[in-house]
Each structure stands twice: as C-alpha cells, then as structure tokens.
Amino acid sequence: MKTIAVLGSTGSIGTQTLEVVRENNDLQVAALAAGSNIVLLEKQIREFAPKAVAVWDEKSASELKESVKDLDVKVVSGMEGLIEISTLPEVEILVTAIVGMIGILPTIEAIKAKKDIALANKETLVTAGHIIMPLAKECGVRILPVDSEHSAIFQSLNGENPKRIGKILLTASGGPFRGKTKSFLEKVRLEDALKHPNWAMGQKITIDSATLVNKGLEVMEAKWLFGVDLDKIQVVIQPQSIIHSMVEYVDGAIMAELGTPDMKLPIQYALYYPDRKYLGGERLDFWKLSQITFEKPDMDTFLGLPLAFQASKAGGSMPTVFNAANERAVSKFLHKEIRFLDIYDIIMYCMEEHKTIQNPTVEEILATEQATYELIESRW
Numbered sequence: 586m587k588t589i590a591v592l593g594s595t596g597s598i599g600t601q602t603l604e605v606v607r608e609n610n611d612l613q614v615a616a617l618a619a620g621s622n623i624v625l626l627e628k629q630i631r632e633f634a635p636k637a638v639a640v641w642d643e644k645s646a647s648e649l650k651e652s653v654k655d656l657d658v659k660v661v662s663g664m665e666g667l668i669e670i671s672t673l674p675e676v677e678i679l680v681t682a683i684v685g686m687i688g689i690l691p692t693i694e695a696i697k698a699k700k701d702i703a704l705a706n707k708e709t710l711v712t713a714g715h716i717i718m719p720l721a722k723e724c725g726v727r728i729l730p731v732d733s734e735h736s737a738i739f740q741s742l743n744g745e746n747p748k749r750i751g752k753i754l755l756t757a758s759g760g761p762f763r764g765k766t767k768s769f770l771e772k773v774r775l776e777d778a779l780k781h782p783n784w785a786m787g788q789k790i791t792i793d794s795a796t797l798v799n800k801g802l803e804v805m806e807a808k809w810l811f812g813v814d815l816d817k818i819q820v821v822i823q824p825q826s827i828i829h830s831m832v833e834y835v836d837g838a839i840m841a842e843l844g845t846p847d848m849k850l851p852i853q854y855a856l857y858y859p860d861r862k863y864l865g866g867e868r869l870d871f872w873k874l875s876q877i878t879f880e881k882p883d884m885d886t887f888l889g890l891p892l893a894f895q896a897s898k899a900g901g902s903m904p905t906v907f908n909a910a911n912e913r914a915v916s917k918f919l920h921k922e923i924r925f926l927d928i929y930d931i932i933m934y935c936m937e938e939h940k941t942i943q944n945p946t947v948e949e950i951l952a953t954e955q956a957t958y959e960l961i962e963s964r965w
C-alpha cells in the first residue's frame with residue numbers, strides 16, 4: 586500500500602491522479618486539497634475517503650464542513666491547512682498538482698517531513714529551485730517529475746550516469762499557433778488559444794503552451810531537476826507530441842521516451858517509480874502514425890521562450906518575475922482584458938523594471954511575486 590496526498594485534486598492533473606488511484610488497489614489517498622470547487626471535492630471525499638482535506642477559501646471550507654458532517658474527515662483551510670495535509674504522518678508521496686507559486690511552502694514543508702514529491706507544479710522549481718533541490722537532497726527525498734517532458738527525461742536517464750549528459754532535448758508541440766506570424770497573433774481570440782492540438786489541460790497551462798511560456802518554464806524546471814546548465818537544454822518542436830523528450834549523451838547516443846499523449850503515464854510512473862505498472866489506453870501505432878516531424882522553435886515570434894532563457898540567465902528572483910508577470914497576464918487574457926501579444930509586453934515590462942535579488946529566500950520570492958502583481962495593476 587502506498588499513501589498519497591493530492592494538492593489540486595479537482596484540476597486536470599489532480600483528477601487524472603485520482604483516476605490512476607481508482608485503477609490501482611494498492612494506492613490510497615490520505616488527503617486532498619482544492620481551491621474552491623467543493624462540489625467535486627465532496628464527490629472525491631465520498632469516493633476516496635481521505636482523512637483530511639484542505640480548501641483554500643475559508644467560506645467554501647465551512648460550507649464543505651457542513652455537507653460532509655456525516656463523514657469522518659477533517660476540513661482545514663488556507664496555507665496552514667495546505668501545510669497540515671501535506672505533512673500528515675501517513676503521507677508517503679505528495680502530488681503537487683496545484684497551480685501557481687502557492688505550491689512552494691507546502692512542498693518545502695512536505696520535504697522537511699520526508700515525503701517524496703510527485704511534482705507537477707512547475708512554478709515551485711522555476712521560482713524556488715535553488716531552495717527545493719538542495720533541501721530535497723539534504724532530507725533524502727525524491728523529486729519525481731510529473732510534467733510529461735521531465736518524466737521522459739527522467740525515464741531516459743534510468744541507469745545512466747547523469748554526468749555523461751551531453752544535452753537535454755526538450756520537445757514541444759508548438760501549440761495551436763505553430764507556424765503563425767506576429768500579425769496573425771495580433772488578432773487571435775481566447776477561444777483559439779484554448780484549442781491545444783494534442784493535450785487537454787487546465788486553462789492557464791493551455792495559454793502558456795500557445796505563447797511557449799510553458800516551454801520556457803519547463804526549460805527552467807529541467808535545469809533544476811537534472812542539474813544541467815541552460816546551454817545544454819535545447820528545445821525541439823515535435824508537433825505530434827509523440828516523443829516526450831530526449832537525452833543526448835556524450836557519446837552521441839540519444840535516449841527518448843515515446844508514447845501516445847496521456848498524462849496518466851507520467852503520473853503513474855512517478856507514483857510507482859522505479860517500478861512500472863500496467864496502464865490501459867491507446868498504444869502507439871507506428872503504421873497509423875507514419876511520421877514524426879521536427880522543427881526549430883520560432884524565437885522571434887514566440888517570445889515566451891527567449892524571455893525565459895533571459896530570466897533564467899539573470900537567475901535569482903528574475904524567474905519569479907517572469908512567472909508572476911505571466912500568471913497575471915494570462916489571467917487578464919482569460920478574462921478578455923488584454924490581447925494575446927500583450928502577455929509578452931507585460932512580462933518584458935516587469936522584467937525590465939526588476940532589480941534581481943540573488944539567492945532569494947521564500948519570503949523574498951513571495952514579496953517579488955506581490956510586487957510584480959502590483960506593478961502590473963498600476964499600468965494595465
């Protein structure tokens with residue numbers, strides 16, 4: 586039996602994690618956390634019988650308390666609640682499928698409490714990788730990637746000496762606007778940006794895939810997870826999303842993980858690592874597929890990628906500014922308050938205005954996030 590807790594259980598990764606639990610009788614759920622969708626959370630409580638749940642919003646937490654009072658489940662709220670359920674003694678693996686920098690503190694506390702982390706929340710490593718990775722090493726816990734690209738890299742590193750990595754080939758679908766020009770992007774609507782060609786994901790990450798900001802965040806995530814320099818990470822557009830990423834070794838050999846796009850595979854792999862379990866679903870049919878193609882990313886049009894490299898090179902608090910500016914810009918785009926290309930303008934403006942703090946503490950990271958939000962509100 587393995588006992589897990591899922592932060593963000595009502596989201597795209599969270600619900601797919603629970604599907605994996607449903608299909609395996611040796612996994613059990615000790616705790617769940619969600620933002621405000623208490624209708625779905627209540628259903629999950631009734632099905633998976635966790636010992637405790639956290640709801641961010643206090644009012645929703647009281648409502649939920651009332652509706653599950655026939656059950657033996659503790660309902661907590663806010664950051665304190667998130668930390669409480671992330672560090673429950675029985676939890677062995679914490680799945681961080683929450684969206685945003687809110688994931689940093691619970692992840693840190695879970696690591697200190699010696700829980701392995703199945704990490705989907707890329708913002709945690711992007712902004713606090715310099716704190717998380719050494720802490721995980723010190724506490725002897727594993728950071729198991731859930732992001733499909735990082736899982737593919739992780740699988741391609743199995744049994745290899747990480748010192749022999751030549752480079753990491755991070756694949757990207759290119760999103761719904763691959764091949765389009767700047768003038769086309771000026772006119773795109775929210776509905777177009779939400780149509781990802783291969784993956785069904787949460788709204789925020791879907792927009793990030795269209796801007797290539799997601800790939801930029803993944804470059805930074807890979808840098809921390811695998812301890813490689815930025816210049817050893819190359820982004821390759823692979824529009825069919827069949828090759829989930831690759832590692833090239835010093836002798837020129839390339840290892841890759843391929844398959845049909847299904848997030849349940851990386852989720853399940855993280856939960857059972859280093860073992861593999863049966864997973865239902867479609868298998869890759871090479872006859873039907875017939876070809877896998879490659880392209881160079883268009884860095885002049887899709888500024889999400891070059892801006893991420895720039896933020897990562899500056900280091901310190903700059904990736905936080907990149908991430909926070911993007912988070913707020915995407916939220917405005919989702920509310921139809923700004924146009925698609927304004928997302929880049931907002932990120933650029935915030936990065937230009939920021940004076941990098943090297944080696945920021947968690948407090949400084951969260952203060953930088955807040956300052957970035959305030960800067961945006963003062964102008965847009």
Ligand code: NAD
Nearest residue numbers: 593594595596597598619620641683684705706707786787
């Ligand atoms: P989503 O928007 O579908 O779900 C987010 C979840 O977080 C929801 O359950 C929501 O209730 C919860 N949440 C939000 N704010 C909260 C708060 N303050 N307190 C408690 N819970 C809160 O997002 P998603 O697409 O599942 O993505 C989650 C994370 O995984 C993101 O960091 C994303 O970048 C990463 N990721 C997602 C995918 C994917 O396929 N969806 C792939 C790779 C990585």
Ligand code: MG
Nearest residue numbers: 732733734803
């Ligand atoms: Mg990914």
